[in-house]
Amino acid sequence: MDQPLLEMRGISKQFPGVQALSDVSIDLGAGEVLGLVGENGAGKSTLIKILAGDYRADQGDILIDGRKVSFQSPSDAAGKGIRFIYQELITLDTLTVTENLFVGHLPRRRWSGMIDWRAAHDQARDVLRGMKIDIDPRTVVGDLSVHQKQVLEIAKAVNKKATILVMDEPTAALGEEDTRSLFTIIRGLAGQGVGVIHISHRLKEVFEITDRVTVLRDGRKIDTVKTADATMTQLISLMVGRKLEEFYPKRSIPPGETLMEVRDLTVNGILDHVSFTLRRGEIVGLFGLLGSGRMNLLRALYGLDSVDGGSILIDGTPCVMGAPSAALGSGIGYMPIDRKLEGLALPLSVSANITMAHIDHIGSGPVLNRKLEQEKVERWVKDVSIRTPAITTEVNSLSGGNQQKIVLAKLLETGSRVFLMNEPTRGIDVGSKVDIYQMMEMLCEKGAGIVMVSSELPEMLSMADRILVIAKGRLTAEFARHEATQEKLLQAAAQ
Amino acid sequence: MSGTPAAGGHERLSRRGIGDVLLYGKSMVPALGLLLAILVLFFGFMTKNFFTLGTFKAIFSNIPVIAVVSIGMTFVLLAGGLDLSVGSILGFTAVNVVLFHDWFVKLGIPAVWLPWLVILCSLGIGIALGAINGLIITRIGINPVITTLGMLALARGMASWFALGFEILKTGRITDPVFLNMARAYLPDAKTAIVPITLVYVIVLYVVAIMVLRYSRYGRNLFAVGSNEYAARLAGINVRRVKFSTYVISGASAGLAGAILVAQLSLGRDDAGLGLEMDVITAVVLGGVSMAGGKGSLYGVIIAVIILGVIRNGMVQLQAAIGLSYYWRDVVKGLILILAIAIDAARIMATKRRQVVRQ
């Protein structure tokens, strides 16, 4: 029996408050394309980070060609022939293709030691041609398209004799044709004996390109199946589990009149005439794969990104667009996907964070009314069940779930009527998730409207009254809750 | 293959406006060349004696100091750093040049060796101070702005301290002709003096530096570090060592310039190089070296240095011609600096805008 090229055995990893991985084992053979699928939070990225040497597993081993290895840093993994192509491409944008390929070891002339640019460009041409790519190696990488940069990364990895290639959502930003050519390249590499791990949400593509698929859910490996023998339904049910989680609140509020109307929202190159309505007491889910533009839509609605066309009306009145302060003034609030980046000021206290979006209204005149602030914050801490030693505690020292609730409290303090939520329960524990769902239900009872982006299908199907599917910057489908299924959503999203 | 590479710099110039050339063009050199031509014509028109050999000589004997220090600053900026201490390092070196020269003379060393020894000493001082900068920035991890600001005060203070302590620095002029000729000689010979020898130094140094940046692995690693430090580290480049080396080179070039300055002026005052960092940063950024790192070339820098030299001399002549106070020079310099970084910022924003991606 052949030794697998790569084996990860019994990997477990825990973070404060959350067990990211429990006893996960995968194996990859030479020349095989292994798909790695799972919901958001299933543990895919943690597993890959352990393989990359960014994290260290609490338990378990990594074996390459049957021999145990241990990675202290990313360059260790690279040294063993494992290369990663991430969503965020790591390119030297101010330099040429040739330089990116050979960074650190450009070919030199024998006697003078000077770099031989002619040979460098020629060699680069050979490498590119070997992968059937047509780019002039003297092009500055910053001028290349995303697909070309990705192909360059792959070429670089191949050139450095990668034996294992891990690709994280490679087709997220690609069109139909580019995806075809990428798959051709991947097949070519597999044919040469390279093992490829292909991580993707796009199940249709997973069926096209992979030999086997491993499914992760809630930090565990559920199963590994041969792609040829599996069906889409089977895969989906493995990913999400047979029963939908029972902790979602009953959504029983009938939607009221129109609260917000979005007309022909356009951001050049990203969103194309997006229109939809939101009614009082309604939760509209926005579902799309990576690269669909779902996050761009929320950001454009809130004024974080500039808009090139279209309008927003709240209760029939047009809104001023272009800045978060304007959106807040119109009654639109936003819960960002990355709370550490855009949601919270980590060095500041719970108090300061909760009031951050409403500072001008805490007291009349120029003085900040501290007593009023304290009353408000204490009330929110109670209402949103935030667990903190004191309201003066630095937010940095609280758990992810509590941090997210603080972001929610900040949003609630603004008294907004439209809530734009970008993955509201990402990366937090189950208990906090329940709290947040209940708050969302309460908001709907009070007549607010919520637009929610979520890549967790069960959450989407349980919480949203209507689900809009977005792909490539356009809304492609709309489902009412009772008619939506996971399969329909995923298929509509992969248009 | 879908999607052709958007070869920005390969489109014909005639199809794009000035704004496009500036923002998206790969090199600043054409724009700078144009600017230089315009300035020369402007000053030539407004003043009487601009197109003379005297002007040429004046401009090109003023440039060497800034030109040499600009090489060092270019290296630092290319790797993504900043060095505010170059003026003070030059000042401290200048003071020491006088002291060393005096000491060597007292030791009885033959005059013909003196220039070489002095240059060696000034390089040594520059390297030492640059290395201190480099160590603090790369080892202790302190922000380059603070570090070089601190060195600015430190070196200037030491220069003034020495100036107070040694008599020779108060009144002494170096009269040794061999040494002075190091910076004052003309080619081809003293009679048909056309090309100042310092210009030759500058050309030689620039040629060497350009070669290093273009044809050595070290040079290319420098660009990589400035372009994307994480990617460079992943590729196995010793980022710390590269950054450290740029500060050493910057110090060395400031030291060398100090020696040249003393030879030109025949004295080394402790206020030598005061405000030099501003001139140099202006020249380097105007010359197309991006403050973000990883982009730029010395061709642009040398043209920018010449441009600044032309402006300086032009304004002197302008004072004689139309009475415009020479003191406007600093105001003009400051405005040019701000203009230069504004253009740089615009270029960075233009490339960022093209990178926007759907999420």
Add this chain to the structure above:
Amino acid sequence: MGDALHAAPDHGPKKRSPVSTTLILFIVLAVMVAAFSVLSRDFSSFLNISTMLTNISFSGIVAGALTLVMITGGLDISVGGNIALTSCLVAYLYNLPHPVPGWALVPIALALGAPIGTFNGLFITRLDLNPIITTLGTMAVTRGLGYVLTKSRSILIMEDVTGFIGRTVIPGIQIPIPLVLFLLVFIALFWLLARSKFGRKVYCIGANQAAARASGIRVKRVKFLLYLMSGVAASLSGLILTGQTAVGMPQQADGMELDVITAVLLGGTALSGGKGTIMGTLAGVLILGVLYNGFTMIGFRYVHIRVFQGILLILIVALYEMREKKRF
């Protein structure tokens, strides 16, 4: 998926240092004052204390405004040039054939700070330029204009109003007016930073600019106002300095930027932003003032102090940096 490339896991609770930095600084100050009083008899003389406090007032006013700028992660190196230009302008106007009267000089001087601060603010916030280099340019422009105005000479200005501001000592309590102004400015800034809504916004921007913007805080406007304030504060300081020295010259306040930045950093404001208090800056300004004055009293010369300045700056930042790292 879609995590940022290097998203770190949540940290556990952090320990807070029980003793406040500001308190430590004031203790250090007290120790220094005691030490210098012992080392030099003249140090504790009334004249010296008065002079020292007057000098501290100049840099203190600027340091106070700069604290707010630095909390948001910015920097203003142009303050010295601003002071020089103000002093030159005031002296120039006074010496015109029809001299501008004293009571008009004061508002004019203060008004000068506004365009300078606006210039800085616009370029830094609208064009997103590097604050260090931009204010470096402004420094050259303002000082250069000072040279142009005075043709590089010093201009005397013996005038009542400015003299009053710069040199008068309130009889009875014997407090120099500059010190009074300094304290007033400080109280105002303290209130602004610690008690007002605006000050809260400043801290938010410094702690996380992206989060502040996403919370609806108008970051560009706040930062612009801070640079404006810095400009006006520098002009005020320039006015007082002119009154005290009775002269307007373009070399005024040369190298002052370094002192002020050092004082603010010493007071606990981090260069990266988010942290800092007015009281901390007060302590920093006092410590530096006492240090320089004390050193002069016991025989060090200006040049020695300059050397020390450079080392001190690096040391301070290194110390704070190491303290931060230990917390993790």
